Amino acid sequence: MSAPTAEAVQAELVNVMDPEIRRPITELKMVRSVDVEPSGLVVVGVDLTTEGCPLKETITRDVTNVVSALDGVSDVRVEMGVMTEEQRKELRSTLRGGAAEPEIPFSKPGSLTRIYAVTSGKGGVGKSSVTANLAAAMAADGLKVGVVDADIYGFSIPRMLGVELPPTKVDDMIMPPVQHDVKVISIGMFTQNGRPVVWRGPMLHRALQQFLADVFWGDLDVLLLDLPPGTGDIAISVAQMLPNSEILVVTTPQVAAAEVAQRAGIIAEQTNQRVVGVVENMSWLAQPDGTRVDLFGSGGGERVSAELSESLGYDVPLLAQVPIELALRESGDTGTPFVLRDGDSPATEALRSLASSLSHRSRGLAGRSLGISPVGGR
Structure with missing residues (x-):
């Protein structure tokens, strides 16, 4: 059986995705060369974005598996290189859609x-746990999901999602x-273990801005932000940078x-955001005999829902009541x-x-282009 052509190998490499960017390595111009010897040995040159790319073994394995499936291939060798500054510049331009400077893609009208933005009035109510599980459930349903761990002082999303x-x-x-299948960014990825983050408002604002603008998120269906409890700097910055976000x-x-949860929702009145609903966590503890123990009382979620609905002038539903389960912790x-x-x-x-x-909630039309223009008139 004759060896495949270099063109045939290139065509198959379209099926190899960069694990971080989630685009074909051919589209990202990471494939430097393809050489096929008469013996069936295929040598694929791949340029990584950085020399210390932590996922080069994954790329090597995927390239090997895809090329090995071709008829006439006896062996595959992947030779890794590193992109030049010019290549990286071209890649940045491609990922940003031609934009030269970082910008927040989620704030664009289109x-x-x-x-x-997942928030709470006080800490310890399970806000991060709800965020992590929402992200995983949405991704499991086939959506493209990203999570910003905006709780700068109390970050916990990387551990809860198992990001290493x-x-x-x-x-x-x-x-x-x-x-x-969830893209994640957190200040915890940039700090030493056990070291606290000691920042004031301007630094918090800048960190959030970098998480939104400097991170390549790609085309997301849903972006979740795990906010710190209360109504401080981060909550205000989110409203400024992402005016179309919902609470x-x-x-x-x-x-x-x-x-205190009610106060966290009332901030929407001042920031012109919408409160999408309320989640009551730790609602009860089920007993072996089927009865329930209300460890933290009852009715808190309904109370927040009713009072926010009255204060904001529209329906703020109680979307879920999540009981206490040991396995959840x-x-x-x-x-x-x-x-x-x-x-x-x-x-x-x-x-x-x-x-x-x-x-499955539909997006409103506010701020979005309808693609129409006037044809004339008096």
């Missing part, structure tokens, strides 16, 4: 990405790591938590989102239903 690889930099562009309020049934520690585990439970059903309802 953006179709649904943006949810650091981001990759292409000069001033950051490629976010991907875990469970999802997380509370527990406890009266004290519900009171364990999954956050091990980095395997609870919604991805085998089997159903009241908590998984509540979270999956919440993800589905947020995924």
Whole structure:
């Protein structure tokens, strides 16, 4: 059997995706060369974005598997190189759609990405756990999902999603790591273990701006932001940078938590955002005999929903009540989102239903071009 042509090999390499950018390596012009010897040995030259690319073994494996499937191939050798400055410049331009400077793609009028800022009035109500499981459930349903861990002081999303690889930099562009098909960025990826972040407002604003503009997110269906509790600098910055973002309020049934959660939602009145709904977490603990124990009281989610609806002048529904389950806490520690585990439970059903309802909400037309223009008139 004769060896394949170099053109045939190039055609098959379209099926090899860059693990971070999620585009074919041929489209990104990472394939430097393809040489085919009469013996059937195929040598593929691949230029990585950076010399220390943590996923070069993945690319090597994928190239080898794709090319080996061709008839007439006896062996495959992948030779790695590094892009030149000119190549990286061209790649940055391609990824930014020709734009020279970083810009926040989600703030453009034509953006179709649904943006949810997940907030709470106080810490400890499970806001990050809800965010991580929402992201994983949406990605499992086939959506392109990104998560910004905007809780700069109390970041926890990388652990909850099991992110271990650091981001990759292409000069001033950051490629976010991907875990469970979710793109993730967090300040925790840039700090030493155990070291606190001691920043004031301007630094927090700049960090969020970099997460949104300098990170290559690609074409996302949904972007989730895990906000710090309360109504501080980050909440205000999100409203300024992402005016089309919607707020999802997380509370527990406890009266004290519900009171402060309401204040976290009322900020939407001043920032011209919309509160999409309320999630009551830790709603009850199911007993072996089928009864429920209300460890944190009851009615907090309904109270926040009713008071926000009255204050904001539109319906703010209670979207989900998530019961306490030991496995839900364990999954956050091990980095395997609870919604991805085998089997159903009241908590998984509540979270999956919440993800589905947020995924299928239609975008409004405010700020979006309808593609029409006047043809004349008096």
